[in-house]
Amino acid sequence: TQLLEQSPQFLSIQEGENLTVYCNSSSVFSSLQWYRQEPGEGPVLLVTVVTGGEVKKLKRLTFQFGDARKDSSLHITAAQPGDTGLYLCAGASGNQFYFGTGTSLTVIP
Amino acid sequence: GAGVSQSPRYKVAKRGQDVALRCDPISGHVSLFWYQQALGQGPEFLTYFQNEAQLDKSGLPSDRFFAERPEGSVSTLKIQRTQQEDSAVYLCASSLSPGTKGVQPQHFGDGTRLSIL
Numbered sequence: 001t002q003l004l005e006q007s008p009q010f011l012s013i014q015e016g017e018n019l020t021v022y023c024n025s026s027s028v029f030s031s032l033q034w035y036r037q038e039p040g041e042g043p044v045l046l047v048t049v050v051t052g053g054e055v056k057k058l059k060r061l062t063f064q065f066g067d068a069r070k071d072s073s074l075h076i077t078a079a080q081p082g083d084t085g086l087y088l089c090a091g092a093s094g095n096q097f098y099f100g101t102g103t104s105l106t107v108i109p
Numbered sequence: 110g111a112g113v114s115q116s117p118r119y120k121v122a123k124r125g126q127d128v129a130l131r132c133d134p135i136s137g138h139v140s141l142f143w144y145q146q147a148l149g150q151g152p153e154f155l156t157y158f159q160n161e162a163q164l165d166k167s168g169l170p171s172d173r174f175f176a177e178r179p180e181g182s183v184s185t186l187k188i189q190r191t192q193q194e195d196s197a198v199y200l201c202a203s204s205l206s207p208g209t210k211g212v213q214p215q216h217f218g219d220g221t222r223l224s225i226l
Contacts, residue, residue: 004151033214042113042200042217043152088151095165095208097142097215099151 003027004089004100012106013079021074021087021103029091032065032072035099037086046074079107111135115201115218122191123226130186130221134203141184142215143176144200152200158184159207170195191225198222 004025013019023032031050035043047056049065049072056063060083062075072089084107089100114133122128134141139160144152145168154168160181169176173191178184188195202215 006151041219042202043215044217045214048214086149090151095157095159096154096168098154099144102149102151104149 003093003098004091006087006089006100006103008103009101010104010106012108015080015107015109016078019076019079019105021076021105023072023074023089023100025070025091027091027093028069029093030069031092032069033090033097034063034072034074035088035090037088038084043086043088076105079105081107081109083107113201113203113216113218115199115221117221118219119222119224121224121226124191124193126191127187127189128191128223130188130199130223132184132186132201132203132218134182134184134201135205135216136182138203138205138216139207140204140215141178142202142204143184143186144202145170146198146200146220148198155186155199164208188223191223193225196223196225 007022033048034046037043047063052067052069054065060077064073087103090097116131141158143155146152156176157165158178161178173189175187198220200220202217204213204215206213
């Protein structure tokens with residue numbers, strides 16, 4: 001059971017375009033993390049957000065945690081081919097981490 | 110290296126065979142997680158260890174799945190009488206802090222790709 005739904009599931013864009021990935025849940029999470037995973041490798045942490053309404057920026061990536069701590073978004077400005085990968089949100093509940101359904105991003109040069 | 114190491118990277122087994130997957134976490138990391146990941150999907154939680162104690166195994170799909178971490182470091186995920194639906198990538202992650210509280214990141218290995226014929 002995956003409590004976190006991501007949209008879109010697939011995204012193919014041209015280099016230089018902007019995009020937003022959404023991560024939604026009906027559950028409240030104490031924190032949400034965003035990971036990026038490349039083929040044949042494990043996910044790598046991009047950011048952790050812990051406070052409702054929090055916004056964090058990592059170069060061209062902007063992460064936002066919803067006020068109610070049930071949803072999050074990832075916005076990429078001027079996407080580059082190196083941004084290609086599977087983007088995953090993850091939330092903690094009890095002793096488990098729940099991962100989102102994933103967004104596969106392809107940036108075409 | 111200093112990261113999480115998983116072995117083997119690839120495992121092919123015939124249906125009905127038993128398999129064992131190994132995870133070497135980062136030294137000193139208290140928490141260890143196992144996940145199952147289908148192609149193009151997010152990882153699904155299997156089980157969690159805090160040191161040698163298995164505190165949560167609610168994600169294990171059946172009693173054919175068994176995990177241990179006897180000395181609080183290396184962990185093994187064993188699957189008995191494998192079925193075709195067990196084919197997936199199995200990921201291991203370790204974290205410095207206990208549980209899921211706080212903001213310590215999970216460090217993932219590159220996974221074991223298991224194929225059941």
